Amino acid sequence: MNAQSEQILSELRHLLSEMSDGGSVGPSVYDTARALQFHGNFTGRQDAYAWLISQQQADGGWGSADFPLFRHAPTWAALLALQRADPLPGAADAVQAATRFLERQPDPYAHAVPEDAPIGAELILPQFCGEAASLLGGVAFPRHPALLPLRQACLVKLGALGRLPSGHPLLHSWEGWGTSPTTACPDDDGSIGISPAATAAWRAHAVTQGSTTQVGRSDAYLQAASRATRSGIEGVVPNVWPINVFEPCWSLYTLHLAGLFAHPALAEAVRVIVLQLDARLGVRGLGPALHFAADADDTAIALCVLRLAGREPAVDALRHFETGELFVTFPGERNASVSTNIHALHALRLLGKPAAGTSDYVEANRNPNGVWDNEKWHVSWLYPTAHAIAALAQGNPQWRDERALAALLQAQRDDGGWGAGRASTFEETAYALFALHVMDGSEEPTGRRRIAQAVAHALEWMLARHAAHALPQTPLWIGKELYCPTRVVRVAELAGLWLALHWGRRALAERAGVAP
Numbered sequence: 444m445n446a447q448s449e450q451i452l453s454e455l456r457h458l459l460s461e462m463s464d465g466g467s468v469g470p471s472v473y474d475t476a477r478a479l480q481f482h483g484n485f486t487g488r489q490d491a492y493a494w495l496i497s498q499q500q501a502d503g504g505w506g507s508a509d510f511p512l513f514r515h516a517p518t519w520a521a522l523l524a525l526q527r528a529d530p531l532p533g534a535a536d537a538v539q540a541a542t543r544f545l546e547r548q549p550d551p552y553a554h555a556v557p558e559d560a561p562i563g564a565e566l567i568l569p570q571f572c573g574e575a576a577s578l579l580g581g582v583a584f585p586r587h588p589a590l591l592p593l594r595q596a597c598l599v600k601l602g603a604l605g606r607l608p609s610g611h612p613l614l615h616s617w618e619g620w621g622t623s624p625t626t627a628c629p630d631d632d633g634s635i636g637i638s639p640a641a642t643a644a645w646r647a648h649a650v651t652q653g654s655t656t657q658v659g660r661s662d663a664y665l666q667a668a669s670r671a672t673r674s675g676i677e678g679v680v681p682n683v684w685p686i687n688v689f690e691p692c693w694s695l696y697t698l699h700l701a702g703l704f705a706h707p708a709l710a711e712a713v714r715v716i717v718l719q720l721d722a723r724l725g726v727r728g729l730g731p732a733l734h735f736a737a738d739a740d741d742t743a744i745a746l747c748v749l750r751l752a753g754r755e756p757a758v759d760a761l762r763h764f765e766t767g768e769l770f771v772t773f774p775g776e777r778n779a780s781v782s783t784n785i786h787a788l789h790a791l792r793l794l795g796k797p798a799a800g801t802s803d804y805v806e807a808n809r810n811p812n813g814v815w816d817n818e819k820w821h822v823s824w825l826y827p828t829a830h831a832i833a834a835l836a837q838g839n840p841q842w843r844d845e846r847a848l849a850a851l852l853q854a855q856r857d858d859g860g861w862g863a864g865r866a867s868t869f870e871e872t873a874y875a876l877f878a879l880h881v882m883d884g885s886e887e888p889t890g891r892r893r894i895a896q897a898v899a900h901a902l903e904w905m906l907a908r909h910a911a912h913a914l915p916q917t918p919l920w921i922g923k924e925l926y927c928p929t930r931v932v933r934v935a936e937l938a939g940l941w942l943a944l945h946w947g948r949r950a951l952a953e954r955a956g957v958a959p
Contacts, residue, residue, distance in 0.1 A: 483613025873939025
């Protein structure tokens with residue numbers, strides 16, 4: 444076990460030390476397809492088209508069949524990109540299969556908009572419908588009627604705003620509404636709204652309309668974003684990039700959930716990131732990237748991390764997002780995020796600030812089983828549940844919740860893992876262990892034995908699947924489609940495995956009266 448623990452700590456150190464390159468994010472079907480469509484020709488992009496075709500599922504759609512709400516955007520995008528790539532091997536067959544898939548799919552936006560709808564759905568999906576109608580004639584595609592009034596209202600708002608400032612949240616979906624390059628300007632990284640799809644769209648319009656002064660910077664951005672996928676294929680891009688605030692913030696927060704934040708083996712890597720965060724946090728807060736709008740979620744996690752590191756950050760940066768008893772992620776968002784309020788609650792409690800209203804909101808947003816499953820940034824209920832339990836227990840070592848504990852233990856699969864889809868995943872199993880880690884401290888002996896048995900079973904599953912320096916593959920985070928922030932997820936996987944490995948040792952130490 445010692446050798447395994449050392450390997451995990453070594454890999455964690457390596458991951459933390461890499462977090463100055465803008466971030467690592469897995470490849471995106473949606474953004475790759477959009478970038479290919481806007482690129483306009485096949486020269487130098489054949490491998491990217493081949494990658495896109497290879498991602499098609501057996502039923503003709505793209506994206507995981509476990510989470511059908513997030514399949515429309517990547518399938519529409521791939522269909523329309525491949526529609527223009529007829530000479531490529533496999534393209535025509537892929538288009539036919541995708542057409543059949545979309546014809547068969549129930550329309551999730553027929554009557555209402557789901558709470559966890561993908562980012563920009565109201566701008567992106569109606570546009571796809573219109574484009575498909577003109578290209579493919581009378582095919583009976585889903586029409587997403589509930590999105591139309593939202594799109595129209597957003598277009599009216601955008602018309603009144605004119606040119607948006609760099610980093611504005613609506614720039615992230617510029618490809619869904621922008622037609623004139625004068626409505627946006629690349630940020631210091633060369634991106635439009637930290638979105639490869641939006642940047643590729645803006646670049647294409649700029650070239651067409653002769654506004655080429657910033658095109659070179661957008662080209663450099665798209666190349667850097669492609670490298671961030673680690674696919675090795677030019678033109679394959681991620682769903683969002685850079686994430687040079689989100690990635691280090693969430694990684695250090697995850698270390699805290701596993702009891703690793705202050706581990707001596709990670710101290711220097713943690714110190715470097717904390718110094719950067721301390722310097723970057725301003726009065727307006729932080730966003731997912733340095734050149735993107737601040738939001739309550741990233742600001743709250745940054746405050747948590749800084750406080751855990753012994754700093755005394757001002758809570759004012761978070762108060763900008765407070766509306767009544769809630770915190771909005773971004774001003775003007777369509778619906779509140781449960782996890783954003785969970786993170787705000789955790790930050791407020793760590794900083795010793797009153798948080799009764801936020802606590803009430805978090806408690807009120809459980810499902811009947813006592814866990815949290817109505818989340819807009821992550822598809823798995825295990826993510827907000829782990830974070831909510833940590834936030835609610837903060838400052839209250841005797842906090843107990845039998846309903847949530849029972850739900851977590853009951854949800855463990857026969858193989859030992861946890862997962863919201865049809866199979867267990869390493870990431871979700873780690874979240875379950877983080878939650879059990881918090882709950883174990885205030886349980887009676889019988890409850891602790893049940894938890895220990897669940898952890899031992901999970902450890903067997905994790906050890907059978909662990910490989911050093913493996914890249915996570917399962918996209919569970921909600922963007923315009925599901926995506927995978929690779930290092931963030933890998934830190935969670937490793938921290939969960941380390942926690943499970945040390946569980947028995949910690950229990951023995953506690954029984955012997957020795958500090959863990």
